[in-house]
Amino acid sequence: MKRILSGGIALVAMLFLVAVAPVYGNVASSASITNAAPAITAITTYSSYTNRTSNTPNSTFGPNTTVFIQVNVSDANEHFDITDNGYVKIKIVLFNGSAESDFTRFGTGYSLNATLESGYDIYTTYTASFNMSSSDATRLGAQPYAGNYRIKVSVSDGTNVTTSNISASQNADYAYSNSTPVATTAGFDGSTTDLSAVDMHNVSNLVVEKSAYGKINFTSAVNFTQNANLSLYVNISDNFISIDSAVLPELDEPAIISFYNLTFSDPIILRDGAVCSSSVCNQISYAGGTLVFSVTGFTDYSAHEAFCGDGSCNGGETCSSCSGDCGHCSGGGGGCLTNWTCTAWSACSGGTQTRSCSKVLSYCYAEGQPEVLRNCSVEQPAISNNTEQPAAPVAAVLFDIDLKIVKNEIFSSETLSAVVSLTNIGRAGEVIVRLNYMIIDSAKGIVYSESERTPVETQLQFIKEFDISRLREGSYKLSAGLSYEGQKEPAQSADVFVVKAVPSPIGIWPVGGFAIFADEKEFVIFTVFAIIVIAYTAIRMRSKKAKMRI
Amino acid sequence: MKSYACIVLVLFFLPVAGFAVAPSIGSVTATDPIALAESSTVTVWCNATITDEDGWTDVTSVNATIWDPAATTEGAADSGGNHYTNASCTLSGGDGTTVNAACAFPVQYYANATEWTCKLIAIDNTSATGTNNITTVTVSALKALSTDSTIAFSELALGATSGENSITVTNTGNTQIDVSVDGYGSSDGDGYAMACSIGGSEIPLSKIKYNLTSGQDFDTAMTSLTDVAVILADFDLVKTTDGTPSTKAIFWKLRMPSSDVGGSCSGKIVVTAV
Numbered sequence: 001m002k003r004i005l006s007g008g009i010a011l012v013a014m015l016f017l018v019a020v021a022p023v024y025g026n027v028a029s030s031a032s033i034t035n036a037a038p039a040i041t042a043i044t045t046y047s048s049y050t051n052r053t054s055n056t057p058n059s060t061f062g063p064n065t066t067v068f069i070q071v072n073v074s075d076a077n078e079h080f081d082i083t084d085n086g087y088v089k090i091k092i093v094l095f096n097g098s099a100e101s102d103f104t105r106f107g108t109g110y111s112l113n114a115t116l117e118s119g120y121d122i123y124t125t126y127t128a129s130f131n132m133s134s135s136d137a138t139r140l141g142a143q144p145y146a147g148n149y150r151i152k153v154s155v156s157d158g159t160n161v162t163t164s165n166i167s168a169s170q171n172a173d174y175a176y177s178n179s180t181p182v183a184t185t186a187g188f189d190g191s192t193t194d195l196s197a198v199d200m201h202n203v204s205n206l207v208v209e210k211s212a213y214g215k216i217n218f219t220s221a222v223n224f225t226q227n228a229n230l231s232l233y234v235n236i237s238d239n240f241i242s243i244d245s246a247v248l249p250e251l252d253e254p255a256i257i258s259f260y261n262l263t264f265s266d267p268i269i270l271r272d273g274a275v276c277s278s279s280v281c282n283q284i285s286y287a288g289g290t291l292v293f294s295v296t297g298f299t300d301y302s303a304h305e306a307f308c309g310d311g312s313c314n315g316g317e318t319c320s321s322c323s324g325d326c327g328h329c330s331g332g333g334g335g336c337l338t339n340w341t342c343t344a345w346s347a348c349s350g351g352t353q354t355r356s357c358s359k360v361l362s363y364c365y366a367e368g369q370p371e372v373l374r375n376c377s378v379e380q381p382a383i384s385n386n387t388e389q390p391a392a393p394v395a396a397v398l399f400d401i402d403l404k405i406v407k408n409e410i411f412s413s414e415t416l417s418a419v420v421s422l423t424n425i426g427r428a429g430e431v432i433v434r435l436n437y438m439i440i441d442s443a444k445g446i447v448y449s450e451s452e453r454t455p456v457e458t459q460l461q462f463i464k465e466f467d468i469s470r471l472r473e474g475s476y477k478l479s480a481g482l483s484y485e486g487q488k489e490p491a492q493s494a495d496v497f498v499v500k501a502v503p504s505p506i507g508i509w510p511v512g513g514f515a516i517f518a519d520e521k522e523f524v525i526f527t528v529f530a531i532i533v534i535a536y537t538a539i540r541m542r543s544k545k546a547k548m549r550i
Numbered sequence: 551m552k553s554y555a556c557i558v559l560v561l562f563f564l565p566v567a568g569f570a571v572a573p574s575i576g577s578v579t580a581t582d583p584i585a586l587a588e589s590s591t592v593t594v595w596c597n598a599t600i601t602d603e604d605g606w607t608d609v610t611s612v613n614a615t616i617w618d619p620a621a622t623t624e625g626a627a628d629s630g631g632n633h634y635t636n637a638s639c640t641l642s643g644g645d646g647t648t649v650n651a652a653c654a655f656p657v658q659y660y661a662n663a664t665e666w667t668c669k670l671i672a673i674d675n676t677s678a679t680g681t682n683n684i685t686t687v688t689v690s691a692l693k694a695l696s697t698d699s700t701i702a703f704s705e706l707a708l709g710a711t712s713g714e715n716s717i718t719v720t721n722t723g724n725t726q727i728d729v730s731v732d733g734y735g736s737s738d739g740d741g742y743a744m745a746c747s748i749g750g751s752e753i754p755l756s757k758i759k760y761n762l763t764s765g766q767d768f769d770t771a772m773t774s775l776t777d778v779a780v781i782l783a784d785f786d787l788v789k790t791t792d793g794t795p796s797t798k799a800i801f802w803k804l805r806m807p808s809s810d811v812g813g814s815c816s817g818k819i820v821v822t823a824v
Contacts, residue, residue, distance in 0.1 A: 023693050023694060023695065023822055023823040023824075024695070024820055024821060024822035024823065025695055025696055025697030025699075025719070025820070025821045025822075026697075026699075026818055026819075026820055027697055027698060027699065027700065027701050027717050027818065027819040027820070027821060028699060028700045028701070028816065028817075028818060029700075029701050029702075029703070029733070029743070029744060029758070029804075029816065029817045029818065029819050030700065030701075030702050030703065030744075030814070030815065030816045030817075031702070031703035031704065031705070031706060031712070031744060031753075031804055031806070031814070031815045031816075032704070032705045032706070032813070032814040032815065033705070033706060033707075033708060033746065033748075033806060033811055033812050033813060033814070033815065034705055034706060034707040034708065034710075035812065036708055036812070075812075076708050076808070076809045076810075076812075077708070077748055077751075077809075077810075077811060077812025077813070078748050078749050078751045078809070078810045078811060078812050079749065080748050080749020080750070080751065080812070081748045081749070081812045081813075083749070084748065084749055121809070121810055122809050122810060157812075
């Protein structure tokens with residue numbers, strides 16, 4: 001009869017004791033694994049390299065560029081078989097299509113050591129890079145200095161295993177080319193530079209012009225590193241010039257812009273729809289309808305008639321006609337006037353956003369300090385518990401904006417309030433965005449503009465208030481535009497409102513020679529008051545008449 | 551005259567024949583309980599005090615027997631499992647009519663786990679004897695085993711299955727045993743069968759299997775090694791009765807994972823007596 005105790009020892013149920021000392025044996029097990037040879041699964045070349053998966057392969061390289069090499073290796077014994085004691089080495093040779101020859105700059109052997117980037121399971125990724133020297137091409141001896149090269153890779157899994165293996169060498173061919181990038185300038189005219197006749201890597205005084213609308217004159221040399229379709233990505237049209245600098249980053253350079261045939265009397269410069277700051281735009285001249293100004297880089301530019309509220313005292317504005325731009329009139333008593341400047345709004349925390357505002361000239365007077373505290377709300381992105389589903393590719397930062405005026409009919413004595421909602425529908429992450437507000441009258445004139453910066457994580461909502469005390473009766477459109485770094489798509493929203501005249505202090509409006517009351521209550525009060533006055537007057541007159549009779 | 555001669559003869563011979571007293575043995579003490587030693591012997595003592603009224607020097611020898619009365623008899627031949635004799639116990643401390651006797655027995659690890667009897671016999675110079683015994687000397691049960699210290703599967707290609715290797719288990723105690731088996735890689739409880747030298751790779755427990763019968767199929771008839779000890783209730787390894795090792799084999803195979811392991815691997819298989 002046996003009993004099994006928790007310790008796993010069986011006791012014989014008898015009267016005598018059981019000695020329990022050595023009741024187990026340890027058996028050392030051992031084995032070794034036949035070493036598997038490493039295998040090169042891919043050799044790929046890139047002109048830029050971010051990480052193992054985020055690159056675009058390229059096999060043609062120009063002079064003075066960097067060739068990035070990615071080598072993917074597998075080893076059935078586990079990636080550590082290579083990474084612990086093995087190596088990945090690279091050899092670069094000239095290759096004429098049928099035969100290889102040594103490339104002296106890299107020696108005769110596998111002299112370029114690749115660096116481990118990552119390893120998991122049986123897979124390993126190594127990287128290396130080298131610069132394509134402009135002199136490399138001359139090794140081929142003849143124009144046009146182009147030729148083929150071959151990357152050869154050797155992989156070893158080291159010697160810490162039973163046997164050591166070296167992979168069979170594998171090749172990846174790439175081409176060298178110093179061919180000139182091609183630029184397309186169809187549709188441009190005037191003094192547009194003939195790019196077929198210049199060194200595309202060093203274009204001085206590059207001019208792009210449409211003689212009916214305007215001209216861009218780059219003030220520093222432009223180095224085209226790729227084919228450039230200016231016809232598609234440079235837009236010169238009526239009162240509008242833009243360059244898609246995301247596609248043509250080599251054109252994101254300082255330039256002088258000219259707008260032709262403008263009809264403004266005193267234009268101001270807009271950048272992405274907002275008044276361009278003096279740190280970016282500097283007006284050089286405006287004469288005969290031609291506006292010339294300099295810019296530090298490229299996005300969208302246009303011009304607009306100066307208006308009260310554009311931040312610049314121009315167009316005949318004075319301290320009395322536009323104190324917002326020109327400052328308050330000092331009344332001849334000396335002193336000075338200045339404007340407010342504000343920091344970006346803080347992140348939305350506890351339902352509020354704050355910022356600080358200070359006077360540009362601290363010792364001068366400035367009218368009405370802008371708001372420094374406002375309510376806001378944020379919405380966090382939903383978190384999925386399903387960690388097994390691969391994340392879908394997420395676009396870069398991409399904002400949407402929505403603007404809704406709280407009260408669409410408003411007296412000019414009131415404050416205009418609008419609910420502004422910002423939503424990042426692209427990749428999450430805090431982004432500082434710039435909001436450009438404009439109020440446009442029924443004649444499509446900008447009567448008010450303002451900019452502010454605020455951080456946004458995923459979604460932000462707040463109430464924006466506007467001082468409309470200077471607006472006359474009429475219909476207006478409030479527009480809000482959004483700009484941020486890396487912006488690909490425009491983001492704008494607008495709503496309309498009507499400004500009504502302020503009621504008179506006694507509650508009646510003089511219209512067409514008649515008096516009308518704002519409401520019945522006012523009418524009753526006025527009537528009772530009038531009866532009392534009439535009665536009092538009548539009593540006094542009768543009292544006077546009585547005294548005279550006496 | 552004749553009468554006087556007879557009286558003289560009687561008086562002369564009487565002391566010689568009438569005062570030769572046999573030795574006697576006091577109470578017997580013994581090593582109790584007797585705790586055996588795995589695969590070895592332990593010395594068991596049966597001791598007593600001998601008395602001889604003729605003087606302790608009359609005691610010429612003391613011998614002793616210890617045996618398992620349920621398995622054999624006092625007079626049977628010696629057997630490591632149930633019968634031991636000592637023909638010459640050690641005498642010491644003689645004084646007057648008493649002397650101490652100490653009888654040693656080298657008892658084997660497979661001696662029956664039960665109550666034994668130890669009997670002493672004292673003999674004097676007239677061959678007169680005295681005896682005494684103790685019948686409650688307990689031999690404790692000893693569960694013990696020994697195994698091979700290594701099992702080597704040698705070199706295998708990835709995905710390959712080894713040939714059959716065995717571990718021999720020897721019962722080194724005095725009771726029938728079953729065994730339990732479990733295993734680990736580098737440390738107990740790590741959930742692997744072996745740890746390998748390439749980058750900390752491991753062989754899962756499921757890749758090592760065993761069976762008590764030789765020649766079994768790896769996939770269909772063998773049992774995977776586990777992290778928790780599994781009792782093989784049918785192992786039934788009897789104890790030896792004569793010192794000849796009592797053994798039984800456990801048969802093992804290893805299937806190398808098809809990837810993610812490399813180098814040389816080692817682990818532990820623990821076989822426990824239950």
